[in-house]
Amino acid sequence: MGIFKRKDSNAPAGKAAGKIRNSRFAASLGILKNNQFVLSVLAVLLGAVFLIWPDILLTILVRFIGAVFILGGIIAVVMFFTSRERMIVHSIVLGVGVVMAVIGVWILISPEFLITLMPKIIGLLLLICGITSFTGTVTLARRSYSRWWISLLLSIGILAAALVLLIRPFEIATLFVRIVGAVFIYTGAVNLWIFFKLNRLLKITVQETEAIETQGEVVESEPL
Numbered sequence: 001m002g003i004f005k006r007k008d009s010n011a012p013a014g015k016a017a018g019k020i021r022n023s024r025f026a027a028s029l030g031i032l033k034n035n036q037f038v039l040s041v042l043a044v045l046l047g048a049v050f051l052i053w054p055d056i057l058l059t060i061l062v063r064f065i066g067a068v069f070i071l072g073g074i075i076a077v078v079m080f081f082t083s084r085e086r087m088i089v090h091s092i093v094l095g096v097g098v099v100m101a102v103i104g105v106w107i108l109i110s111p112e113f114l115i116t117l118m119p120k121i122i123g124l125l126l127l128i129c130g131i132t133s134f135t136g137t138v139t140l141a142r143r144s145y146s147r148w149w150i151s152l153l154l155s156i157g158i159l160a161a162a163l164v165l166l167i168r169p170f171e172i173a174t175l176f177v178r179i180v181g182a183v184f185i186y187t188g189a190v191n192l193w194i195f196f197k198l199n200r201l202l203k204i205t206v207q208e209t210e211a212i213e214t215q216g217e218v219v220e221s222e223p224l
Contacts, residue, residue: 050181066107073101123165
């Protein structure tokens with residue numbers, strides 16, 4: 001007679017709860033999937049920039065550091081002249097601000113110097129460590145330690161790395177940037193793989209939700 005009634009009141013309620021859970025999970029999964037895709041593409045693009053234009057990127061980075069120094073110096077000078085009191089601390093802040101501004105301008109004018117200076121500093125530290133290690137190796141050899149040659153090889157490796165950093169600092173800095181770029185590309189590729197897995201999981205969740213909706217309609221429409 002066209003009279004329809006729920007066969008089991010608990011079953012539709014359970015299916016409705018499952019539908020709600022799947023819908024919420026699908027919504028959060030969709031947001032996560034989109035964020036994953038955007039971050040992956042950005043990582044790959046940034047890695048490509050690091051690999052293709054490492055020297056330009058280094059120059060931009062160093063000039064940004066110079067701009068930060070100038071900004072810090074300007075803020076210190078402004079704080080000095082806007083302060084109502086003239087204490088020794090304020091004079092020190094003024095001096096530091098002027099020095100920061102001068103260093104910032106110098107970095108902007110000659111960014112290559114800072115680019116080559118940083119690897120040289122690291123190379124100098126490695127050179128000191130290598131000499132110390134070599135001294136320890138000599139002590140081990142004099143004490144007739146059977147594997148003193150392992151320490152010798154490690155010391156030579158440290159000294160070689162130090163010399164490379166001291167002799168070819170700009171090339172090492174460029175190589176470091178390229179390595180960072182390769183890491184970014186690898187990270188982006190991994191995140192893209194995760195994106196496709198999340199996309200597949202989202203499709204499965206949507207299919208399960210549609211199946212729950214179909215079963216709910218069948219139960220509610222089943223005649224006695």
